[in-house]
Amino acid sequence: MIKPLSSDAIIHKYVVTQENSNGELKKITFQNDKDFNFAYDIMDELAKKCPDKLALLHISNTKKERRFTFKEIAAYSSKTANYFKSLGIRKGDKVMLVLKRHYQFWFCMLALHKIGAVAIPASSLLVEQDYEYRFQAADVHYVVASDSGKIAEYIEKADRTVGMLKEKIIVGASREGWRNFNEEMEQFSDKFERPVSQEEKMSGEDIALMIFTSGTSIHAKLAAHNFRYPLGHFVTARYWNQVDPDGLHLTISDTGWAKAMWGKIYGQWLCEAGIFVYDFDAFSAKDILHMVEKYKITTFCAPPTMYRVLIRMNLKDYDLSSLQHVTTAGEALNAEVFYKFYEATGHMIYEGYGQTETTMVLGAIQGMEPKPGAMGKPNPLYDVAVMDKEGNLCPVGEAGEIVIRTADGAPNGLFTGYYNEEEKTAQQWHDGYYHTGDQARWDEDGYLWYEGRIDDLIKASGYRVGPFEIESELMKLPYVLECAVTSVPDKTRGQAIKASIVLTKGVLATELLKKEIFGYINENLASYKRPRIVEFVKDLPKTTSGKIKRVEIRRQDWMAN
Structure with a gap:
């Protein structure tokens, strides 16, 4: 069980929760949030309530504290x-x-x-x-x-x-x-x-x-x-991260990504916990483990990619006794990593799922036993369903799209829409449901299991990458006739990005040309968007209407590996 919040915790003014005997959250409601502003209503009030309490422990890239x-x-x-x-x-x-x-x-x-x-x-x-x-x-x-x-x-x-x-x-x-x-x-x-x-x-x-x-x-x-969005992260921090009000929480994320909102500001301070930040330039497992050991980090969250690196370390060389709870999000966590981390540390990794558009929608939260490979159960904040293409709700075992019911109003935490994009908003939010674009299936215990993205979105090293943007950049090269960007298995990243390229007539597929393409990629694409594999092919599989079948390329690569 997580440490209870104090009776005078500021969050009690805005949130009412109901838990079962195991401490599992069953219901959450909000109050006094009409004009809620996190900076005034939480942070300025915390400055009055506990002025000398540690809010942020920051370590620079030169290790300055x-x-x-x-x-x-x-x-x-x-x-x-x-x-x-x-x-x-x-x-x-x-x-x-x-x-x-x-x-x-x-x-x-x-x-x-x-x-x-x-x-x-x-x-x-x-x-x-x-x-x-x-x-x-x-x-x-x-x-x-x-x-x-x-x-x-x-x-x-x-x-x-x-x-x-x-x-x-x-x-x-x-x-x-x-x-x-x-x-x-x-x-x-x-x-x-x-x-x-x-x-x-x-x-x-x-x-x-x-x-x-x-x-x-x-x-x-x-x-x-x-x-009101920050209030939705109370569940993220309290019941999923299980932050200790007297502890330090570390989430590995750049502040430019939505994951930073999940783990580096709102929910943690709603719970009056301290936030630990290490401003590293390049991820080093040794550095992170040393930080946990030295600063007595109590709760920790990182993408599966980083857990894959951590399990290759000799974790018993580090004193991780301060850790109370660990979580992961960003992509599906394979069971092998779960078991190896548990064997080395005694900690089960609690998985969570959500999007830039949401707070944590699904997860293994307090009172639940994580199922390795499963996404978890719905956050009571969201009315989650699984829906087929015809709009019917899927029974247990049948894959469909994860949707959030909003007919009675959007909960605190769900986005208001895409800025200046009414058409795109309507494509994903219609008929009383927000459509996530992710597929999953229920099991008999009410857990959801990830099946994949409805479209061709790639998740590499915890980043979400769309293939069309990369393809459009590669098509600027004069000798690229066609290309398709897909994912391939990668032991470290989970998925890596592959570019299958059809060259224009008369251009030779040489290693020198491949080197030139990688140089162009490094110059023109952000590092998380760069293909790690370039393959020259004679043609690309297509539908009868001429559309490139990325799914077929991806299926062949994943089966081969």
Whole structure:
């Protein structure tokens, strides 16, 4: 059983739960959330209730340690809000944050919530054309970015093309044409009053956050979440992560992905737990294990890819006795990894499932016994069903699409729609159901088992990648006649990306040409989108209407392996 929340925990004002005798959540309802704002109603209140309690323990890529209390986090968020407001940022303005795992991310997120501006976290792996599209799709006029790598350079190039940015703010070393966040923010007051004017005050239904999600189309969609969205993550943190209010939680995720919202800010602080952040440049299993050992991490979450690496380590060389609970999400976890990790540590890995559009929808939560390979049971926050193509609900054992019933209203945690994409929203959300696009089947115990994506989405190293975007980039090469991007089995990543290429007539399929293609890929695609395998083929399998049958390529590769 997880440690109970204190009777004076702030979350009790907003959430009412019902559990069975095993502590399993059976029902959750929300109250007093009409004008809920996480920055004011949770963080500022925590600064009053437990000002000296550790909120964030941050370790930089050089291993520099910084500790922030709830009082300090609230103060820095107010300083940042005043700073942003001085730059002209107002309610509804779109602000992109490309901050890796820098501690300034937390200041910025809360500051934007206080102003009522829309935070748009973005991956540090993006390249120039990614920014061009995202600036235009999201109406971005402000960007706060890390000085790391080529991030600022790519943003500058994109801005020269689209010309939308009013201010560029850099975290780290000064750069010409950019404001310096660290130097300028410190000059402002650490007091910021909640807006009361009709023009500035916020409702729980206003948009607070937008996150890009990948799919099978060339461009990512932009999922919009309102100010009540953080409340949905109470279940994520309390019943799935099972965070300890007096402990430290570590989720491995860049802040540019929705998973950071799951495990690095909202739910953990709703439970009044400390958050541990390691701002690494490259994943090192040894480093992560050393952090768990040194800082006494109590709860841990990582994608299956990283567990596959961890089980190859001699885990008994590390003191992991502080760990109380471990979880995973991002892609299906194979049973072999589950058993090997359990054998080495004594901890069962509790799997969870959700999307950029949601909080945790399915999972093995408190009171449940995980079934290796299963997604878990529905979060009581969501009315989950499995539906066939004709709209009929599937019986036990029959695969269908995971859907969420919304006829009686959308729960806190479900997105409000795709920004400026009414047609795409309607394609996935209609007739009283939100359609996830993922297939699964029920078992007799009420657990769901993942079957695969309805479309051809690839999940590699925990990232969701659409093949059409990669194919479109490869088709820019003059000697590529046709191509298809699919997944292949990979022991480390779960899935790797493969490009099957048909060359134009007269072009020889040589290793030198393959090397040239890999060079082009590395220059023009974000690292998580890059094919690891390039295969030259004479033709591609197609339907009678001429559509490429990616599923056939994928099936052959998976059967061969």
